[in-house]
Amino acid sequence: MKTRILKGFIKKELIQIFRDKKMIAALFFLPVLQTIMFGFALKNEVKNIKFTIFAKPSDYIARKIQKKAISSGYFKYIDNINSMDFSNVEKTITSKKVEAVLVAPKENFANAIDKGKPIQLLIDATNAARARQIEVYIKAITLDVIRGYKQNSNANNFITLDTRILYNHTLDTASFMIPAITVMSTFIVAMLICCMSITKEKEQGTIEKLISSPVTSLEIILGKTLPYAIIGVLIICFIIFIGTLIFNVPLRGYFWQILITGILFIWTALSLAIIVSIAAKSQQQAMIGCFIILLPSILLSGILFPVENISSSIRWICYLNPIMYAASNLRNIMLKGNDLLLFWQYCCALFLIALTISMFSIKKFKSTLN
Template identity: 50%
Template sequence: MIHKRIIKGLIRKEFIQIFRDPKMIAAIFFIPIVQLTMFGLALTSEVKNIEMVVVSKPSALVREVKTRAIASGWFKRVQNVEETNVADPTELLTTYQAEAVLVAPNKGLEYALERQNSPIQILINATNAQRAQQVNAYITQILAKVAAHHGYQLGGPAQLALDTRILFNPQLSTTDFMIPALLVMTSFIILMIVGSMAITKEKEMGTMEKLISSPASTADILLGKVLPYFFIGIGVVTLMLCVGVFGFGIPFRGTFWQFALNGIALAACALSVATLISTIANSQQQAMMGGVLVLLPAVLLSGVFFPVDNIPVGFRWICYLNPMMYACTNFRNIILKGGDYLLFGKYFGILLLMAITLATLAYKNFKSKLN
């Protein structure tokens, strides 16, 4: 049974403890801004597993472009896309069916090679700016080799015109790509650290026995300890978004309700993991070490710095158990692409399911420890 009056008192007590400690205030509000400023530039890695679709009439030239692309090791085959019957090539990028789309004139690639005034259009998803630059360079290089093989040369007398359009991040700004990811990483780290130390601090100070002997139930104690950090987490996420939009000038093309729901699910996941760790640890030092053991792989396997597609298939399944990966993809989808509803609903649903599962595990483990 949940007692609102008891929970309100525990929340008030927790907020008083938080704001009495200057170090805690610095950790919650100052460190995220510093990290956001320091890591505003992206750390990139080698680009592989590019999903490219060639929208053109079937021909030997189209097959040669595809063969060279696959043989290069940069690209991979796109399944379930009928390339000869694509009504809107941009839709392939919006729905994540492809990362790049090569669109030939209606009469095909051969016509574009014979009539140099007929441009070939390249559509690229540039939510990852530096990756988009390399994708553009790869495609241009392949087209140049194919054109040379047929007696044409890019930039030569028989010039093949390319019309490249960069979508979602026209300026190819690494900041626009990194800020949504840093928002996830920093808020998750802060909530994990301060949240995991909330219960272990009571154990070290010897006040846990007083809470157990009080009329408060297990749910009352957990909600009273966790909810203050949950509200603070939502505030931190909102603060970082404001810094990103007004300080770094990143666009915000989605809706705020999508952003808020994704932030709530992220905070719930982070605090559920933190609570689970604190029910296992007996001291703040143990909680800190447990948090580090969880955070390091969670950050590296989230797509924040390294694309998930670059991770070997044998280890990639771990990424799908990582709530940071879904939160990061969803924030980029909301902030940069306008928040595709299908993608948002899918990833938000997964985050919510993870939060409920982790919270249930933390509750059961905490209750068993009390018993």
């Protein structure tokens, strides 16, 4: 392999990339937009909960629960429906006036707690994920208020839980999503832009000039992919910098671990780009082919939905997905940062996937050139 030829390829590709304003926008605007959206706008935390308590006006425990719910910041609207008949409580939820109603027994909360009677909680579960979070919030607030009441009473057999949240004690969505967005943005940009570039060469007929020139197929592949590998590494560094500086995402591991993970992952993305570009005859087909790979890869990666929640019949596909290993590795590096064994396990998985796909892509590319 001639270094001079490879340098010429890389220089030509970089000039072509930065000459196209649309290409620059796609390379840098998309990762920034995704980072801002998931950092600021798209949150997993459930907020603005419409919650009310069905209890007598004289029930001081109900008032404490109400006050604590308001001060938590998760409840936007709390209305007292004491004047309503119990038969209308469910209608209030049906009409979307409230999302959750805590119903006290006929006497009051204090007597119900002392006698061990159940306290009913009604939740609108049309959005199941939101309903589960609402249940956790209200139970936690109610338990805290009851704990304070129990300390001032003679009631016994009350169990308390001492809970510790590790690695992300504030349950901040940005800390969880920024590592995943780093992987997702890099995958989209590296694969899509590289694939479009190679397909454009085929459309314009310049790929035939490269074939007829005194260069090997490996030099062509490296010359077409290395510039995008460099850009992919820069995108990873850029998003990590934004995440740690603006969103206060911790970086408890080492930066070299992020670079190794990023390089292995970009290698996989560019190998997939070569395969798609070989099959595509136009840039439109290349774009469609990329999205056919991108959509299931992202959905089956654990970025948006836990892998454990996916049906066991198709869960095996997740373990062939490079995005899953890269996202999990970055989350462990940034949030935990102390498990080298797990780090190298993920890297080995990425290496095997990248090596397999790249060998297949090089073989297909050589046969296409021939």
